[in-house]
Amino acid sequence: MLHVARLARLELAEDEIEPMARELSAVLEHVAKIAELDLDDVPPTSHVVASSLEGVVSGALRADEPRPCLARDLALAQAPAVRDGGFLVPSPQA
Amino acid sequence: MTPSDLHELSAAQAVAAIAAGSLSARELFESYRSRAAADRAAGEQGLNCFTWVASECPERGADAPDAHAGAPLRGVPLAVKDLFCTEGVPSQSGSRILEGYRPPYTASVVARLADAGTSLLAKTNQDEFAMGSSNENSAFGVVRNPWDRARVPGGSSGGSAAAVAAGLAPWALGTDTGGSIRQPAALCGIVGLKPTYGAVSRYGMIAFASSLDQAGPLTRDVTDAALLLAHMVGHDPCDATSLAFPGPIEPPTAERLDGVRLGVPDELTGEGIQAGVLAGFHAALARAQELGAQVREVSLPHAPHALSAYYVLAPAEASSNLARYDGVRYGLRAGDPAHPEDLLHMYTRTRHDGFGAEVKRRIMLGTYALSSGYYDAYYGRAQRARTKIAEDFAAAFEDVHFILTPTTPSVAFKLGEKTGEPLAMYLNDYCTVPMSLAGIPAISIPCGLADGLPVGLQLAGPAFSENRLLAAAYALEQSLGFQGARARV
Numbered sequence: 001m002l003h004v005a006r007l008a009r010l011e012l013a014e015d016e017i018e019p020m021a022r023e024l025s026a027v028l029e030h031v032a033k034i035a036e037l038d039l040d041d042v043p044p045t046s047h048v049v050a051s052s053l054e055g056v057v058s059g060a061l062r063a064d065e066p067r068p069c070l071a072r073d074l075a076l077a078q079a080p081a082v083r084d085g086g087f088l089v090p091s092p093q094a
Numbered sequence: 095m096t097p098s099d100l101h102e103l104s105a106a107q108a109v110a111a112i113a114a115g116s117l118s119a120r121e122l123f124e125s126y127r128s129r130a131a132a133d134r135a136a137g138e139q140g141l142n143c144f145t146w147v148a149s150e151c152p153e154r155g156a157d158a159p160d161a162h163a164g165a166p167l168r169g170v171p172l173a174v175k176d177l178f179c180t181e182g183v184p185s186q187s188g189s190r191i192l193e194g195y196r197p198p199y200t201a202s203v204v205a206r207l208a209d210a211g212t213s214l215l216a217k218t219n220q221d222e223f224a225m226g227s228s229n230e231n232s233a234f235g236v237v238r239n240p241w242d243r244a245r246v247p248g249g250s251s252g253g254s255a256a257a258v259a260a261g262l263a264p265w266a267l268g269t270d271t272g273g274s275i276r277q278p279a280a281l282c283g284i285v286g287l288k289p290t291y292g293a294v295s296r297y298g299m300i301a302f303a304s305s306l307d308q309a310g311p312l313t314r315d316v317t318d319a320a321l322l323l324a325h326m327v328g329h330d331p332c333d334a335t336s337l338a339f340p341g342p343i344e345p346p347t348a349e350r351l352d353g354v355r356l357g358v359p360d361e362l363t364g365e366g367i368q369a370g371v372l373a374g375f376h377a378a379l380a381r382a383q384e385l386g387a388q389v390r391e392v393s394l395p396h397a398p399h400a401l402s403a404y405y406v407l408a409p410a411e412a413s414s415n416l417a418r419y420d421g422v423r424y425g426l427r428a429g430d431p432a433h434p435e436d437l438l439h440m441y442t443r444t445r446h447d448g449f450g451a452e453v454k455r456r457i458m459l460g461t462y463a464l465s466s467g468y469y470d471a472y473y474g475r476a477q478r479a480r481t482k483i484a485e486d487f488a489a490a491f492e493d494v495h496f497i498l499t500p501t502t503p504s505v506a507f508k509l510g511e512k513t514g515e516p517l518a519m520y521l522n523d524y525c526t527v528p529m530s531l532a533g534i535p536a537i538s539i540p541c542g543l544a545d546g547l548p549v550g551l552q553l554a555g556p557a558f559s560e561n562r563l564l565a566a567a568y569a570l571e572q573s574l575g576f577q578g579a580r581a582r583v
Contacts, residue, residue, distance in 0.1 A: 004458055004461050004462045004465065007461050007465060008413060008445075008458060009417075009445055010446060010449075011439075020455065024455065024462070027516060027517060027520070030402060030405070030517060030520075031402040031406050031476075032402075033399060033402045034399050034475055034476060034479045035475070037399060037475075037479055039482070042479075044474060044478050044481060045305075045484065045531075047291075048291055048305065048532065048533030049290055049291050049292050049337065049533040075198070075423075078195060078197075078198075078423070079423055080421060080422075080425075089422055089437055090440050092436070
């Protein structure tokens with residue numbers, strides 16, 4: 001639990017850990033039912049519709065051309081902390 | 095027409111009246127605005143449908159009801175689920191971590207509808223990041239069902255569904271990942287359509303599970319659903335997964351279902367469905383037969399595994415999408431920004447304080463499923479199961495035109511009834527998740543009442559069958575004559 005919480009960058013309070021473990025176990029038990037299926041030769045889905053419509057989706061990616069983007073002041077306008085035209089964050093070494 | 099009658103008009107009727115000059119767009123907007131503002135002001139004493147309501151009728155610009163003289167939806171107000179980005183207007187996805195966030199741009203589908211002449215009336219309440227089936231997971235309070243205020247409206251587009259059902263908005267935008275349009279539409283007695291995956295741009299929708307999320311209409315009737323959808327679909331260069339829709343969406347006119355073959359999957363119409371819901375479903379099937387349709391059994395053998403696959407795929411994608419909420423670029427930062435702690439603690443504290451319990455649960459589940467050594471066992475297997483589920487539908491559509499199921503296993507349940515049991519809550523999506531995984535369009539229409547509460551009928555068709563689906567739904571709607579699809583407040 002705590003390892004996964006660390007991976008998710010999520011702090012869990014003491015009283016959140018036990019209920020979370022119990023609820024996740026119940027869900028994992030339910031999802032484990034797909035182990036009953038024989039899926040070894042089945043390809044995984046990527047784009048669920050496009051893969052069934054050959055030829056419909058080609059060149060879905062736009063050309064990689066420079067275009068105007070969000071102005072700096074707009075990009076920074078919603079940030080919790082800003083300094084010298086950039087996002088201000090605590091030091092990773094602190 | 096008196097101002098108090100204006101909200102009785104369907105959106106299509108309002109469009110026609112405005113175009114004919116017999117209705118003022120401004121008057122219509124103000125009528126809805128004052129109703130929506132009263133609900134907003136009442137907070138949880140009201141239905142709590144909205145997280146933001148326009149403070150006044152827009153005087154100029156794209157949102158002014160007088161703008162776009164020739165626009166096809168000119169002057170009709172639109173309620174939009176909170177998770178669509180709307181420039182300068184709070185877009186919080188029901189989350190404390192985005193409280194007060196005002197995006198610098200507008201979602202493509204909302205911009206498209208503004209170009210078609212709609213005016214932004216309000217943002218609607220929802221489950222946090224669209225994770226929920228009852229609208230009890232919103233940081234901005236629960237939404238109540240206008241049919242019975244002690245019951246849930248469904249979720250995650252609960253505010254949109256309740257607002258349309260209560261006549262607080264003529265129509266609304268929602269999003270559907272595993273049933274989040276269809277399920278609340280069913281529980282509130284209105285129409286909800288999840289389009290083919292890729293038919294509507296996701297650009298500017300605050301993401302939950304990107305391979306499943308799809309925007310769609312919540313409306314009072316099938317005609318309005320077709321009208322709104324007609325101005326939503328199309329390829330968008332900003333969303334590489336969006337697809338060009340083959341041809342326009344047409345207004346539905348069918349009266350009969352002669353020659354239409356309807357498939358009923360045993361897997362989704364038996365065990366676990368409330369008796370009253372099943373009775374409404376079978377009455378609707380009988381009505382379809384009277385209209386000339388043939389009803390036959392079909393098999394979706396992998397559908398019972400859909401929920402398992404979904405509760406791996408959706409949380410996995412969510413855990414990745416929600417990594418962006420880190421207190422750096424927007425939204426909440428925990429602690430005093432002037433006296434920050436170290437970076438890692440800022441991240442973990444921000445996410446602890448900003449996310450609600452259900453979102454944390456899904457982030458944990460998804461992170462676990464994607465973690466080193468577990469990817470193939472969970473995400474990989476679930477994507478393979480998804481292929482089998484989509485193949486089941488493709489095989490069934492060789493034999494039938496549409497698949498019919500109840501939209502939900504039960505009618506609207508009581509507030510608080512399922513909040514302690516995540517798994518019981520997830521089972522609400524049992525009949526809607528298979529279509530989401532297959533990426534196919536599905537519509538819910540009201541087909542009657544059980545214990546005085548609406549029952550939803552779900553029709554699903556192959557990818558891009560929206561026109562045929564809407565036509566069949568319209569024929570059934572006209573014949574069923576559901577009398578509850580009008581303002582409840």
